[in-house]
Amino acid sequence: MAKYIIEAEEVQFEYPDGTKALKGLSLAIKEGQKVAILGSNGAGKSTLFLHFNGILRPQRGKIRFAGKDVRYDHAFLMNLRKNVGIVFQDPDTQLFSASVFQEISFGPLNLGLSEDLVRQRVNEAMVATEITDLQHKPTHFLSYGQKKRVSIADVLAMGPAVLIFDEPTACLDPMLTCHIMELFDRISQKGKTVILSTHDVDMAYSWADYIFVLKDGTVAGEGPPEKVFQDEGLLRQTDLTTPWLVEVCCELKNRGWLAPDAPIPRTKKEFFECIQSEGDFSGRRYLPATNSGETLRQRSSSLKIVKGSC
Amino acid sequence: MFNVDQYAYSNRLRVVHPGEKFTFAILTMVICLGSPSMVTPLVIVFLMAGTVIFRAGIPWRIYLKLMSLPASFLVIGVATVALSISRHPQNMLYGITLGGVAIGVAADDLGTAANLFCKSLGAVSCLYFLSLTTPMVEFMLVLRRLGLPSLLIELMSLIYRFIFVLLKTADDIYTAQSSRLGYISCKRSYLSLGQLAANLFIKAYTSSQILYTTLSSRCYTGELKVLETHYPVSRKNIIVMAIVDLLLALITLSDGGGIFGKIHN
Numbered sequence: 007m008a009k010y011i012i013e014a015e016e017v018q019f020e021y022p023d024g025t026k027a028l029k030g031l032s033l034a035i036k037e038g039q040k041v042a043i044l045g046s047n048g049a050g051k052s053t054l055f056l057h058f059n060g061i062l063r064p065q066r067g068k069i070r071f072a073g074k075d076v077r078y079d080h081a082f083l084m085n086l087r088k089n090v091g092i093v094f095q096d097p098d099t100q101l102f103s104a105s106v107f108q109e110i111s112f113g114p115l116n117l118g119l120s121e122d123l124v125r126q127r128v129n130e131a132m133v134a135t136e137i138t139d140l141q142h143k144p145t146h147f148l149s150y151g152q153k154k155r156v157s158i159a160d161v162l163a164m165g166p167a168v169l170i171f172d173e174p175t176a177c178l179d180p181m182l183t184c185h186i187m188e189l190f191d192r193i194s195q196k197g198k199t200v201i202l203s204t205h206d207v208d209m210a211y212s213w214a215d216y217i218f219v220l221k222d223g224t225v226a227g228e229g230p231p232e233k234v235f236q237d238e239g240l241l242r243q244t245d246l247t248t249p250w251l252v253e254v255c256c257e258l259k260n261r262g263w264l265a266p267d268a269p270i271p272r273t274k275k276e277f278f279e280c281i282q283s284e285g286d287f288s289g290r291r292y293l294p295a296t297n298s299g300e301t302l303r304q305r306s307s308s309l310k311i312v313k314g315s316c
Numbered sequence: 317m318f319n320v321d322q323y324a325y326s327n328r329l330r331v332v333h334p335g336e337k338f339t340f341a342i343l344t345m346v347i348c349l350g351s352p353s354m355v356t357p358l359v360i361v362f363l364m365a366g367t368v369i370f371r372a373g374i375p376w377r378i379y380l381k382l383m384s385l386p387a388s389f390l391v392i393g394v395a396t397v398a399l400s401i402s403r404h405p406q407n408m409l410y411g412i413t414l415g416g417v418a419i420g421v422a423a424d425d426l427g428t429a430a431n432l433f434c435k436s437l438g439a440v441s442c443l444y445f446l447s448l449t450t451p452m453v454e455f456m457l458v459l460r461r462l463g464l465p466s467l468l469i470e471l472m473s474l475i476y477r478f479i480f481v482l483l484k485t486a487d488d489i490y491t492a493q494s495s496r497l498g499y500i501s502c503k504r505s506y507l508s509l510g511q512l513a514a515n516l517f518i519k520a521y522t523s524s525q526i527l528y529t530t531l532s533s534r535c536y537t538g539e540l541k542v543l544e545t546h547y548p549v550s551r552k553n554i555i556v557m558a559i560v561d562l563l564l565a566l567i568t569l570s571d572g573g574g575i576f577g578k579i580h581n
Contacts, residue, residue, distance in 0.1 A: 059533055084535050092533045098484075099526040103542060104477045105453040111543035116535035124543050142545075144325055144451065146480035164534065 009073065011037040011168055011199050012058055012090070017067035019053060019223075027053040029223035030067065035201065035216075037072075037167075040194050042210035042231075043203045045220030046245045051203040052095075054220070055170050058201075059090040072167075088117055091161035095172045097153035106132075106148075106156055107141045113164040124163075131163035135189065151182045158189070169193060171202040175209065187213055211235055211249035212273045219244050232270055251277055319378060324451040327372040333547040334454035335461065340557040341446040347564045348438035353571040354431050356564055357438030363560070364441035372449050379444075386440045390433050398429035452476050457544050470540045478520075485519050486512065 012035045019028040027050045035041050043051050056062040057069050060076055060083045069076040071086055091113075094100045103109040110131055114124045132138045135155040140148065145156065154174070161169060171190070175183040187209065194200045204210050210217060210231065217234045219227040227240040234240065235252045248256075251271060258264040271277040324330075329337065348360045365383075369376045398421050405411050411420020446455070453476075456469050489512050493499065498508035528536075 056529070061529055061532055084537075087533055087535050092530075094526070094530050094533075096526075098481055099523050100530040102477055102527060102531065102540070103453075103473060104451075104480075105542075105545070107545050108453065108542035112531075112541065113534040115541040115543060116537065121543065128543065142325075142330075144321075144453070145477065147322075147325070160534065 009037055010034040010070075011072055012201075013068075013070040014054070014057065014064075015068045015070070017054075017057060017064040017069065019057065019062060019064055021053075027223055028057070028064070031220075031224050032067075033218055033225050033228065035168075035199065037199055038194070038197055039199060039215045040190070040213060041199070041201045041216050041218065042214035043201065043218045043220060044205070044207070044210055044244070044246060045203075045226075046205075049220040049244075050223040051220055052172055053223075055092055055172055055201075055203070058168070058170060059092055060086045088164060089166050090168045090170065091164055091166035092170045092172065093158050093161050093174065095176060097150070097157040100157045100160065101145045101153060104144045104146060106137065106143060106145060109145060109156060110159050110163050113160055117164060127163045127165065128159075131159040134162055134192070135159040136185075151178055154178065154182075154186070158186075162193070166198070168199040168201065171200070173203055173205070175204060175206060183209070207235070207247055208249045208251070211251060219246065231272070236270075320382070320447055321452070323372075323374050323378070323448050327374060327449050329372040329449040330451070331547070332449070332553060333549050334450050334458050335547075336550065336553050336557065337446060337450050338455070338458045340561070341442045343557075343561050344564065345439050345442040347561060347568060348442060349435060351435070351568040353568065354434045355571050356568045357434035359564065359567060360438040361434070361441050363564075364438075364445045368441075368445055368448055374448055379448075382444060382448075383437075383441065387437060390436050393436075394429040394433045397432060398425050400425055454545075454547075460544075466539065473540070481523065482516065482520060485523075486516055489515055 014031055014033050017028050017031045018026075020026045031050065031054065043054070045051055053062065057064060058071075060069075060078060063078055071090065076082065076086060101109055103112065107128060110128045111124055114127045119127070129138070132141060135158050137152065137155050137159060140152060140156070145153065148156065158171075158174075174186055174190075178186065190200050190202070190213070212231075214231050217228065217231050218225055219234060219240060221244045226244050227234055227237060229237075232252075235249055236256075238248075240246075241248060251274070254277075255264060255268075255270040259266055259268070271280055344360055344364070348357050351357060365379060368374050368379055399419065400408075400422055402408065402418050402420075402422070403416065405413050405418035405420065408418060408420035408422050409426065411418045450458075453473070456472055456476075459472075460466070460469050493508045493512065497504070499505045531540075
């Protein structure tokens, strides 16, 4: 069993203006997993993230990192922030330097690394985020997408074990979103834990290993994506919509074109493979209703064969 | 101003070590200011114009426009030096007498004014050379090497970076306001502008707090440590610059006699 890297236990937090952001929230994130945190605006996602690296301190409850209770002394916090990196939503508030190179070097230099090592880390982070050709450009001439990638390189260069992205794909075009998600997969393949918050249910469904749904400062539901997104009560209660893949597959099951116990494909690619291997699927769509009993049986049997590949 | 910033990053002399450019600009400026004659400053004006236009590749129209700004200020400035009020109109080249007091231009003053004008223009062109070829970030690198306190440099770099963020924010608010007819009449304009200024302050305050959070997340402990980019030192450049400055000093000495000599009248 994989161990938990970050745990929150009954965490309560209230902002000075009286907003109760977290109300006894508990969750545990497994090491090396890809975790998506969903929830409507104001559900407490960003506040929770700031607890994970010790910027905010719970008024009640506990945060644990790698099994140890977080202490709020200087040495512990520095070590925590070295291991838990956050990429903030608006790159303009995160980027403080006018030089891309200097910007990325800030984090690793704070870790007390040697100059050569910092240079190496900066270069690696720039290669990973594909911004090497931007290093001599000033940050204020970059586009939003470029700034976003610089802000990711900022944190990547520190080599944290856990990377947290606060709504990373908000305001990005579809192409860039795709690139960034691929980058997250590559980061995850290196054994790092990747946590992101999003409103994009389709992306969360296809990408995440595990999902937490937040509502009003507590965890309203959690589980693997296929379980969370088939829980209609939970989705309704937390103002989420059903991913199109789940919706389409449920509809196919309702019509009997898919075996009721067939697992729902996780990605578009898996789904297409599913229907492609089903050779005459499209041809029989228009068969008269009287024959439907037979065709349904045929379809179900052929789809059961497909099941293995889904 | 933004032109200057953009050219600083895109000019052909960008790759030259910022220390070399800084030394050249400052040394030339000292020679220019110390020169008792008008010849050296004039040579420097053309030398710097040539370097900026032909070596750095800045369009001459832009450079001329940039130079015309300080030049127009200078004209007004030196006009007050050239003009004088005196009870002895016979000393003046040209003047009008009003009730026994003459207002006009004396020969000596005209010389001083012309000298001042050339010197200032020469010094300004040295500074333009520096600011058009050296980005702010690299200029701060030089200041750091010169031993300026890191607090000042950090402040400089933060201010420089956030000038752009602030302007962008102001621009966004302005667009949002004007698209809802915020500037339709004079009265509405005053109101909208006031709201813009007030909101800008609040937004600046909020983003400074977020900045602190984001920096803390990257282990900020009170010092903005950043790594500098390496620039190759070119011996050729240094030799060329030394020769040019030596020539300028020679011109000065042969023409005016003594760098620290009195201003030639």
